[in-house]
Amino acid sequence: MYQQFKKPKILNFFMVIFTASLLSSCSSLSSLQFWQGEKDEYELDEPRKLENISNNKKIITNWDISFTGENLLGNFIPSFAGDSIYFADSSGNIKSINSISGSINWKKEVSLLSTGISAGFGILIVADIDGNVIALDQNNGTELWTSNVKGEVLAPAAVDAKFIIVKTGSGELIALNKDSGEIEWSYRSKLPALTIRGSSSPVIDNNMVYATFDNGRLGVFELESGYPVWDGAISYVSGSSELENLIDSDSSPVIEGGLVFTTSYQGNINIFDIAQKRSVWQSESSSFYSPLLLRGLIILVEANSNLKTFFSKNLEKSWSSNEYLNRSLSNPSSFNGFLLVGDFEGYIHIIDPLNGQTVARKKISRKPIMKLISRSNNFYAIDEDFNLFSLSI
Numbered sequence: 001m002y003q004q005f006k007k008p009k010i011l012n013f014f015m016v017i018f019t020a021s022l023l024s025s026c027s028s029l030s031s032l033q034f035w036q037g038e039k040d041e042y043e044l045d046e047p048r049k050l051e052n053i054s055n056n057k058k059i060i061t062n063w064d065i066s067f068t069g070e071n072l073l074g075n076f077i078p079s080f081a082g083d084s085i086y087f088a089d090s091s092g093n094i095k096s097i098n099s100i101s102g103s104i105n106w107k108k109e110v111s112l113l114s115t116g117i118s119a120g121f122g123i124l125i126v127a128d129i130d131g132n133v134i135a136l137d138q139n140n141g142t143e144l145w146t147s148n149v150k151g152e153v154l155a156p157a158a159v160d161a162k163f164i165i166v167k168t169g170s171g172e173l174i175a176l177n178k179d180s181g182e183i184e185w186s187y188r189s190k191l192p193a194l195t196i197r198g199s200s201s202p203v204i205d206n207n208m209v210y211a212t213f214d215n216g217r218l219g220v221f222e223l224e225s226g227y228p229v230w231d232g233a234i235s236y237v238s239g240s241s242e243l244e245n246l247i248d249s250d251s252s253p254v255i256e257g258g259l260v261f262t263t264s265y266q267g268n269i270n271i272f273d274i275a276q277k278r279s280v281w282q283s284e285s286s287s288f289y290s291p292l293l294l295r296g297l298i299i300l301v302e303a304n305s306n307l308k309t310f311f312s313k314n315l316e317k318s319w320s321s322n323e324y325l326n327r328s329l330s331n332p333s334s335f336n337g338f339l340l341v342g343d344f345e346g347y348i349h350i351i352d353p354l355n356g357q358t359v360a361r362k363k364i365s366r367k368p369i370m371k372l373i374s375r376s377n378n379f380y381a382i383d384e385d386f387n388l389f390s391l392s393i
Helices: 013-019
Strands: 060-066 079-081 084-088 093-098 104-109 113-120 123-128 132-137 143-148 163-167 172-177 183-188 203-205 208-212 217-222 228-233 254-256 259-263 267-273 278-285 292-294 297-301 307-311 317-321 333-335 338-342 347-351 358-363 369-375 378-383 387-392
Touching: 079 113, 084 113, 123 163, 132 163, 163 208, 172 208, 203 254, 228 267, 228 278, 254 292, 292 333, 333 369, 338 369, 338 378, 347 369
Parallel strands: none
Antiparallel strands: 060 387, 079 084, 084 093, 093 104, 113 123, 123 132, 132 143, 163 172, 172 183, 203 208, 208 217, 217 228, 254 259, 259 267, 267 278, 292 297, 297 307, 307 317, 333 338, 338 347, 347 358, 369 378, 378 387
16 A cells, blocks of 8 residues: 555544445555546546657666665655765664765664654754654764654654754644754644544745644744744535545645645645735645646646646646556656656656656666655655665656
8 A cells, every 4th residue: 555544543444444345456545536526437446557658768777775664655755965865764774875876874773763864954853653753963873862752753854953843643743952852842733533644744934834734724833933823724624424524634835936835635736825824726636745846837646646737827727647547656756847756566757747748767666656856966766665766867
């Protein structure tokens, strides 16, 4: 399963799905399709077969490194500083890697981890399965401090010059002192009865913290004090059952040009104006991933792996594609002006964002591609078995 459900406090979510006879033969969440959307000629749970393409670009594998554990949520991502890339797996293996050669600068072992690594201002931040947030020195991996936040952290932290911001699976947003790890402030959101197992990373911008929550809302807080400045609903519940009202936002907000771009599962893409502190545009869409802003377009990978785009200037629909329907696509990423996605069979697809045409493809793994991230002259892919690939075009 490439997206996993969180367990509610009272009912096990998998039992709810089973008793409701909603579980299909495909194990990906995107195949369940609880939301109401356009129907097409393809089976709801059948992955589209890949169409033949002309490879106009060549995808080059520069190096790859194997880690251990299971990356089922796709929440283990690399972080960067200078020529170093930092990566951690769920078994607690942390490595500093030369991003050009793939050689190991240093490595360290800690306890079992619940999410990936964050880097900034000379430190690294990881979180273990017992709710311990751990700070390490970027230069050698020396442990600087440990702070227990009494909740599992399922998304990488946001790192500031003074604060470390984490969000727990119980819906609590917490600011830690960067130097000591002491808790400076916290905010607890109200959890719905059912949520998807996963979480979004908070984003720090202009001395404000932006965070999306499992109740389908965006919250904005003062960085120094944690004071809630404003919030807004990304999506509203509209169904008659708990499953229909599942509107988790497990994607991080994207801040660009005075606007905040947000998505939610079984809900909307919603754009908020920071100055007006309110939503200014929304459109129905179900997505696990943050929208990608690229070449004048807003690009979405929907929960069923349909690709949808809007013009960023007038918010009119551009192109859409069901070429990868039900192929459990990864997050969208950009590299050299192209749109990148990975799929459940280990393929990387390079797409022209202006027309949706696939211009290159390469199978790099036998496992699902869980995350893509670009940096400088390379982009990086992480699969379900914790293999880290450095790639270029």
